[in-house]
């Protein structure tokens with residue numbers, strides 16, 4: 307992500323966060339317990355919503371411009387979170403070391419979704435939670451057609467953000483059991499990134515064996 311995109315990220319997200327995003331983040335993160343890893347933590351939009359009594363919190367963010375903002379925000383909030391530069395597909399943590407992995411608006415940008423999900427699964431303890439919010443390919447054909455048209459240019463300006471991923475299906479294929487999922491529109495988001503899935507998936511059996519509800 308460019309320095310410019312990192313600088314405008316919070317402003318770009320402001321209306322969507324006020325109308326949808328902050329409430330979704332709060333609801334998904336409130337019940338977390340134990341050791342938590344957030345992947346692609348960006349500027350730290352989730353920091354306000356973590357329970358104060360987590361055993362540990364690790365925030366990974368490979369982009370140096372985003373990480374600088376994350377570090378500043380964590381400092382301002384007095385957070386004791388450890389901040390790392392791990393990319394989603396090469397997490398520098400031992401197997402089964404977290405009770406939850408948080409991934410919000412990140413799987414659109416990773417080079418290989420299956421590999422990133424395999425890493426998240428690897429670092430989760432059995433029964434651990436993957437908490438996600440991701441924009442996806444629209445279920446409205448006319449909007450999906452626009453997403454397909456605009457994706458190549460959008461990826462160039464928006465840090466490799468893909469518009470046409472069916473991320474909920476990929477989560478099921480990666481060996482997670484989807485425990486809770488909601489698909490809805492992010493109010494005030496651009497139409498091409500408006501359809502969002504959010505929920506919780508549990509680290510299940512072998513990849514490919516588990517399937518969540520289709521949506």
Ligand SMILES: C[S@@+](CC[C@H](N)C(=O)[O-])C[C@H]1O[C@@H](n2cnc3c(N)ncnc32)[C@H](O)[C@@H]1O
Nearest residue numbers: 346347348351369372393394410411412415416
């Ligand atoms: C749209 S921002 C979302 C930031 C934050 N998670 C949020 O909810 O506001 C996408 C983030 O994913 C990060 N990202 C991109 N590729 C990544 C990768 N391969 N591994 C981990 N994070 C990545 C970007 O640096 C950026 O911070």
